[in-house]
Amino acid sequence: KKRIFSGVQPSGDLTLGNYIGAIKNWAKLQDDYECIYCIVDLHSITVRQTPADLRRRTLEVLMQYMAAGIDPEKSVIFIQSHVSAHAELAWVLGCNAQMGELSRMTQFKEKSKKHADNINAGLFTYPVLMAADILVYQADLVPVGHDQLQHVEIARDIANRFNHYYSDTFTIPEAYIPKVGQRIMSLQSPENKMSKSDPNPNGCIRLLDDKDTIIRKFKRAVTDSGSEIKSAADKPGVTNLLSIYSAVTNKTVEEAEKDFEGKGYGEFKLAVGEAVADTLAPVQAEFCRLQGDKEYVESVYKKGAEAASYIASKTLRKVYKKVGFIAK
Numbered sequence: 001k002k003r004i005f006s007g008v009q010p011s012g013d014l015t016l017g018n019y020i021g022a023i024k025n026w027a028k029l030q031d032d033y034e035c036i037y038c039i040v041d042l043h044s045i046t047v048r049q050t051p052a053d054l055r056r057r058t059l060e061v062l063m064q065y066m067a068a069g070i071d072p073e074k075s076v077i078f079i080q081s082h083v084s085a086h087a088e089l090a091w092v093l094g095c096n097a098q099m100g101e102l103s104r105m106t107q108f109k110e111k112s113k114k115h116a117d118n119i120n121a122g123l124f125t126y127p128v129l130m131a132a133d134i135l136v137y138q139a140d141l142v143p144v145g146h147d148q149l150q151h152v153e154i155a156r157d158i159a160n161r162f163n164h165y166y167s168d169t170f171t172i173p174e175a176y177i178p179k180v181g182q183r184i185m186s187l188q189s190p191e192n193k194m195s196k197s198d199p200n201p202n203g204c205i206r207l208l209d210d211k212d213t214i215i216r217k218f219k220r221a222v223t224d225s226g227s228e229i230k231s232a233a234d235k236p237g238v239t240n241l242l243s244i245y246s247a248v249t250n251k252t253v254e255e256a257e258k259d260f261e262g263k264g265y266g267e268f269k270l271a272v273g274e275a276v277a278d279t280l281a282p283v284q285a286e287f288c289r290l291q292g293d294k295e296y297v298e299s300v301y302k303k304g305a306e307a308a309s310y311i312a313s314k315t316l317r318k319v320y321k322k323v324g325f326i327a328k
């Protein structure tokens, strides 16, 4: 079986973008691949976090993974900081990454604008740690949203460089991007992606938002001039709502357009809101159930860390040997 690795930062409450672009697909892949899913807490501190919130959110993200259908009997689920090999491999890979290529990363440029008072070295080397996450498991595929494509590319470049200099060591990973919903945009400013850390609460749907909130946010969603419900470059608002609708109903965008032929924006927005609320309802119910079962949740991440450490330490040993470190 091919191996899959992916993760989400516990840097905020998960959004519909994280769900459609990432987690929903992870659940589908479990039967056909060997899946390793991580909560990347090391990554999240590249932006200032309040410790108590980070602690709470890390567990909430874990429970949302499980609630969205990631089954600990089928997949490895763990917390990044529990497996020290990620940080250790990141050091070695950092010595094989160039300042120039890291400076070209869109996410670094965007986040340094957004967090101008804290452009720390971790933010700059974020893609190196992400390369370590992927390469330490010798992952074949990395299911991510479109915004992470550049980081998967750099992981490939670093892996190729290492393999050429030292000899074959890493599997070269490939990004695995969903056809529909690879980029969910903000409901308020559809030119920007929907983001966990968006300060405008109406721009983003949280996985744990209740039905009324979801409907209200969709009713307020920005649409475009004209009245046609069609996916088009000059209609970013409507296009975004159509891709959300098709992602949650598993319809193609063409089918979604047909559903709303001749209908008005008001009716359309309400229908999208309802479809989203219906999709999230079972996820939310399962999340609530898991919240009441702390012991089980703890057993899942402990077992996950053990399984992940086993694979990761094997790669790390190999890497240390190749670069010329003496075995303990």
Ligand code: AQP
Pocket (backbone or CB within 6 Å): 007, 008, 009, 010, 011, 012, 015, 017, 018, 019, 020, 021, 022, 143, 144, 145, 146, 147, 148, 181, 182, 183, 184, 185, 193, 194, 195, 196, 197, 198
């Ligand atoms: N809007 C989106 N549409 C589709 N996919 C998305 N992803 C994120 N936003 C969208 C995918 O979710 C996974 C986890 O993302 P992450 O936690 O690594 O952080 P991110 O990409 O930086 O996501 P956010 O929500 O924007 O977080 P903040 O605000 O903390 O930076 C990835 O697979 C990503 O592609």
